[in-house]
Structure formats: structure tokens, C-alpha cells
Amino acid sequence: MEIKQLRYFKRVADAGSVSRAAAALSVAQPAVSRQIANLEEALGTPLFFRNGRGVKLTEAGKQLYAHTSEILEAVRHAEQNVRDTVGVAKGTLLIGSTPTVIRYLAPPLLRRVARTHPELDLEFTEGFSGYVNEWLSNGLLDVAILHDATRTQHFLTEPLLREELVFVSAAASSDRELGPITLGEIATCRLVLPRRSHGLRLLVERTAAQAHTALSVAAEVDSVEAIKAMVRKDNVATILPRGAVSPDDHLLVRSLRDPSLSRTLILATSSQRPVSQTTRAVIHELKSVVRELVDEELWPGAERYSERPPIYTPKGAVAAGVDRPLAEPPQRLV
Template sequence: MEMRQLHYFLSLAEEGSVSRAAVKLSVAQPAISRQIRMLEDELGVTLFHRTGRGMTLTGAGGLFQSRLRKILTDLSDLEHDMRQLKGVIEGSVVLGLPPTESHIIVPPLLRSLKRSHPGIDLRIVEAFSGDVSELLTTGHIDVALFYKAPRTKHYVAEELLHESLFLLQSAEASICTLDVLTVADLARWPLVLPSRRHGLRALIDQVCDEQDVELDVAYEVDSLMPLVRMVEEGSVATILPYNAVQREIDHGRIVATQINPKELRRILVLATTTSHPVRAAMGVVAQLCTNLIRHLAAEKEWMGIISRT
């Protein structure tokens, strides 16, 4: 087997079409077809079903694909490890984090990474905490920042900070006169919240169940910006960290009232995947994230940080 055959196979499996794979690889279609036939002859199995609508993997092809991905990942990791021996840290890293934190962390993280380790290619995946932890479990991301939730799986993870939550209302429609709210107070407002599959909602529901508080959830929205826009319109309030809407607060469109952190708080953790070995580049990204978040907290640039006690 040749490496080009293996790469041709993976591209064809992903694209499902020789013509699309040829465009992706910048290779002539006959060359791909010839190399795939040679690979099948060498293995003694049929890897693809050929139909008028394209190419689909056979059972043997599916097994070959799953094993091959791991082998090529291991080879890539080995290559990076050998380069690290020369003092060069490089490679691709996928970082997952919630949308409420990405706008605070990502810009300074990318600048710091470019200065200190230009050979590391960082890709950002933005998703709610529940989805981030799921992607970490399946190995689709390497390093993750997410918030603990009642149903979050257990990880070897480092707690970075405890964060207060706030009731957010339209500045024009706000009727709150209290400095700090209890969880029971939250029942007074119609709310827009993420759906129950997300970590923040799971946390809110758990605390409300424990205190026998029933919230008025008028809408469920799983996208941050539409949720914030609904709050600005004035018919509903929401529960989020301060930093998620700091720009809107600074511009006078939204007002934030702290919820008693002894009753309701979030815990931000950092974790790395266990689906494949931790590469040096992953360690660099994880450490930069940790350093950056602690710096933002110490400099009061991350609003709503509270004591862990």
C-alpha cells in the first residue's frame, strides 16, 4: 500500500464521488480510480459499491476507513513528536468552547499563539457546553472549555473559575429594583432560555427543582444572538453570565441584576480529549487558555468572577 492510495481512499469515502474527490485532491479522475482498484486488489476485498449516483463504502470499506483514520492520526502524532525533539512545536488543535465565552477568549488567544507558537494551527468550534463535552468525548475536539452541569460526564478536568449568573432585561422594560436576586425571585419574569439539552438550562432547572421554584419559560432558543435580541425587545428576560452581553450593557440596551451566587453559579473547566494521545500542541493551547483566563479574572476584565467558597 502507498500513502497516496490511502489518502485517495479517504477522500473518495468522504466525497462519495470520483469527480468530487478529484477536484478536492487536484488529481485526474482516472488516477484515483486506478489507485483504488490497485488497493482493492492488494487487500483482496471490495471497498466501494459503484452505482450510477456515486460510490458508497462496503462493510469492508467502512472497517478499513475507521482503522485507517486512527493509523494516519498516529503517524501524524509521531511526526509532530519527532519535530518536538528539535524544539519545534507545531500541529493542528481543535478548541471547543461556549459562545458566551468565545468572544472574550478567542481574539487574545489567537494573538498569543501566533506570537509564541506560529506552527500551531488552531481551529475554533463554538457550541453550548453540553455539545462541547460531547464533542470532547467523541474525539472531535482536542481541548475544551465548558461549564459543569448536572448531567456532564466526568472528565479529568481543571476548574478555572466560578462565575455568577445575572438576570438580563431590556433597559427600557426593566422593573427590577433589587441589587441581588434570589432564585425564587426569577419566577416573576417571563423568560427565554436555552432548551433542556444544554448545560446552563440543566443547571438552572436543577437549582429550581431543589428550591421548588417554577419558572415561566415562554421561549426556548438555542442560539445566543437571537436570544439576546429577544431580551432587547423587552417582552422577556433571560439568565446568562455578564460577559455574554457586556457590549449591550455598556451601550445601555440591557441591564443586568446579579443572582445570589450562593444559590446559582457556574464552574468553568478545561479538559483535553482522552480519545487520542495528548500532543505537545494540545498542551500549549490548554496552558495558554488557562493563563489567559486567569489573567482576565485577575485584571477584572472577566466580569462576574466569584470566590470558589
């Protein structure tokens, strides 16, 4: 087996299609098919079932897939450790966060890193904070930006910024001038929210519980775009970061009061392995980009968070204002 074959194999398995995997890899489809065929020949067994709608893993393919992420992660770390010894930020680094964060952060950060560290390749992946937490815990990410209500077991974290949360409902011409809305008024609405494993839902429900207010959750959906589509068509409302809603969404956005609601986004890396020189370089650029976006008001509803030392969160603790720093906390991420 070759490393390239395993990388292509994982891409095809994740995409469920050779053509989609080829597009993601920016290579020709025949090249991907050839690598998969060579891998199957080397192992002496088919790894995929082929059909008109794509591909599915065979039992042998499932066995190989179970080891692939760990193998590729070990190779990537070995490559990065060797590159760090020569003092140049290079290689591939994966950042994961929520859809809103990726929407505002990825384009300017990619441009900046291409200019300052041309030998470094950045990749981004998005998901609700519960998923991002799991990916970082499993070693699939180098850097994560998480919600502060998310469990952060064995992470090095530091606050990055605050995001305002707003009430979002279907827009009507008579609603354009409506002011802030209270939690009591929201309790009369049917809501669509992410599932309880994600930070946004945890924060909303914790705030409601503190106010002794029961919310009516009509549906649980782990997709920002799907949530907004339901708000437009299905007589439901939601609570989202202000930056998640644009004028093109044609939705009504109202500030919250009694209480107002915001979330802190935290920068996180795993404390289970050293932070490489390349990761430190990217974190430095990331924080600079965030400051520029907030100061120039290019990230709606975001404000800078005053800097403080990173926190080591013991297993089981929740980083939501109850973190317990060690007597001698680890060094800053940058």
C-alpha cells in the same frame, strides 16, 4: 483518494456551499471545486447535488461522509504523534467551548500561541456545553471548556474559573437603577433558556428545584444571540453569564440573590487517548491567558478558581461537585 480531497469534501458538506467552504479554508473556490471533482472521478460517482442555493450530499456522499471524520481524526493524531517525537509544538489543535468563552478566550490565546509556538495552528468552534461535550466524547476536539453541570464521561478535567450568572431582561429607562433580583421574582417572568441537554439549563433548573421554585420557560433556544434578540423584542427574560451581555446589546442586567448563581468552567481532555506534548503546551498558554483576563477584569463576571488536581469522572457521573477521583488520579493536564 487523497487526504486533502477528504478535508475539502468535509468542509463543503458541512458548509453546504463550495464558496463558503473555500472561504473557511482560505483557498480559491476553483481549487476546492477541482479537488471535489477529482474525488468524484476517483470514486466513480457524484458526491453532491448542485443547485442554486448550494450543495447537498448524494447517497454516495452520505456514505463517504460517515467515515470522513474518523479518517481525518486518525490522520491528525498520527501527524501529531510523529511531531511530538521531535519535541516541537506544531500541527493543528481544535478547542471547543461555549460562545461566551470563545468570545473572550480565542483572540488573546491566538495572539499568544502565534508568538510562543509559531508552528502551531489553533482552531476554535463554539456551541452550548451539551454539544461541546458530545464533540469531545466523539474525538472531534483536542481540548474543551465545559460547564461543570455537563456530563463528563471519560474526561480528564480540572476547574478553570467561575462565571457569574445574571438575570437579563429588556431595558427601559425606568429600570436603570434596579438592584438584584431573587429567584422568587424570576419565577413570575416568562423565560427563554437553552434546552435541557446543556449545562446552563441544568444548573438553573437544579437551583430552582432546590429552592422549591417553579420557573416559567416560554421557549427553548440553543443560541445566545437568538436568546438576546428574543429578550429585546418578545417580552421574555433569561439567565446568562454576565460576560455574554455587552453594553451594545441594550439589555438590563441584574445580579441574582437568594441565591446568587455562578457556574464553574472546567478544562477537559479525553482520557481515552494520551495528552500530547502539543496539547499540554496549548493548555499551559490557555491557563495563563485565563489568569490574565480575570486578573485584569477583562472577562466580566469571571473569577479565578483555586487550583486542584484534575478529576477522572467515571461513566455516568456528573461533574458538579460530586466527582469521584480515583485513588491515584491521572497527572495534571499541564
